Amino acid sequence: MELMKIIDNAYLLPLGTANAVLLDSGSELALVDAGFPGKVSVVLDAIRQLGRNPHDLRHLIFTHHHPDHIGSAAAIVQETGAITYMHPIDAPIAETGGPFRPMRPAPGLMERIAYRFFWRRHERMEPVSIDRHITEGDTLPIAGGLQVIHTPGHCAGQIALLWQGERMLIAGDVGMNILGLGDPLGFENMEEGRRSQRKIAALRFDAVAFGHGRSIRSGASDRIRRKWAAR
Numbered sequence: 001m002e003l004m005k006i007i008d009n010a011y012l013l014p015l016g017t018a019n020a021v022l023l024d025s026g027s028e029l030a031l032v033d034a035g036f037p038g039k040v041s042v043v044l045d046a047i048r049q050l051g052r053n054p055h056d057l058r059h060l061i062f063t064h065h066h067p068d069h070i071g072s073a074a075a076i077v078q079e080t081g082a083i084t085y086m087h088p089i090d091a092p093i094a095e096t097g098g099p100f101r102p103m104r105p106a107p108g109l110m111e112r113i114a115y116r117f118f119w120r121r122h123e124r125m126e127p128v129s130i131d132r133h134i135t136e137g138d139t140l141p142i143a144g145g146l147q148v149i150h151t152p153g154h155c156a157g158q159i160a161l162l163w164q165g166e167r168m169l170i171a172g173d174v175g176m177n178i179l180g181l182g183d184p185l186g187f188e189n190m191e192e193g194r195r196s197q198r199k200i201a202a203l204r205f206d207a208v209a210f211g212h213g214r215s216i217r218s219g220a221s222d223r224i225r226r227k228w229a230a231r
C-alpha cells in the first residue's frame with residue numbers, strides 16, 4: 001500500500017471502508033482510529049514506510065467506539081504497545097466489545113440502504129482496554145498537540161481532534177465526505193448530531209480528515225461552514 005499523505009506528517013490509512021490517520025511528530029507516531037478487524041498489517045506496513053518500527057507508535061486515540069473504528073485496535077496494541085485513549089462515555093463499550101448503542105439511519109433513502117448494508121455485519125468486536133479517558137477541553141501533548149472536541153450525536157462519546165492549532169481537524173463520523181460532505185450513516189441522537197456539526201463549523205482549520213470518504217487538504221473549514229453552519 002502506498003502511504004497517502006493528507007498534509008505534511010499526516011497520512012490517511014484506509015482500513016476497510018473506514019479511515020485511520022497516522023501522525024508523525026518526528027520523535028513518535030500517533031494513530032487516530034483502528035479501522036475494521038484484520039487491518040493490523042496495513043498499519044505496520046505504513047509505520048515501516050515511514051522508516052519507523054512498531055514500538056514508535058506510542059498513542060492510539062479513538063474518535064468513538066464503533067466497530068469500524070476499533071476493529072483492529074487490540075491487535076495494534078499487541079504489536080506496538082501503544083497507549084489507548086477514548087471518551088469515558090464510549091470506553092466501557094470498547095472494553096466489553098459491545099453491544100453497541102442503537103442508532104437510527106440518517107435521513108435519506110441512500111443513507112437507509114447504506115446503513116442496513118454496512119451496520120449489521122460488524123456488531124461485536126474484540127474488546128480493547130482503554131488506558132486514558134479524554135474529554136472536551138483536553139489538549140493532549142501528542143504529535144504537537146491534539147485538542148479534544150466532544151461531538152456527540154452520531155454516538156454519545158464521539159470526539160473530534162484539532163491538530164497543531166488549526167492545521168487539521170480529525171473529524172471522525174460527525175459527517176462523511178463520500179458523495180460530497182454529508183451526514184454520517186446514522187445517529188444515536190440527530191439533534192445532538194446537528195449541534196455537533198454546527199460546533200465543528202464554528203472552528204478554523206486548514207485540512208480535515210473524515211472517518212469515511214476523502215480528506216480536504218486546504219480551505220476545509222470554509223467548506224464545512226458553508227455546509228453545516230446553518231444546520
Ligand SMILES: [Zn+2]
Binds near residue numbers: 064154
Ligand atoms: Zn461511527
Ligand SMILES: [Zn+2]
Binds near residue numbers: 068069173
Ligand atoms: Zn465510522
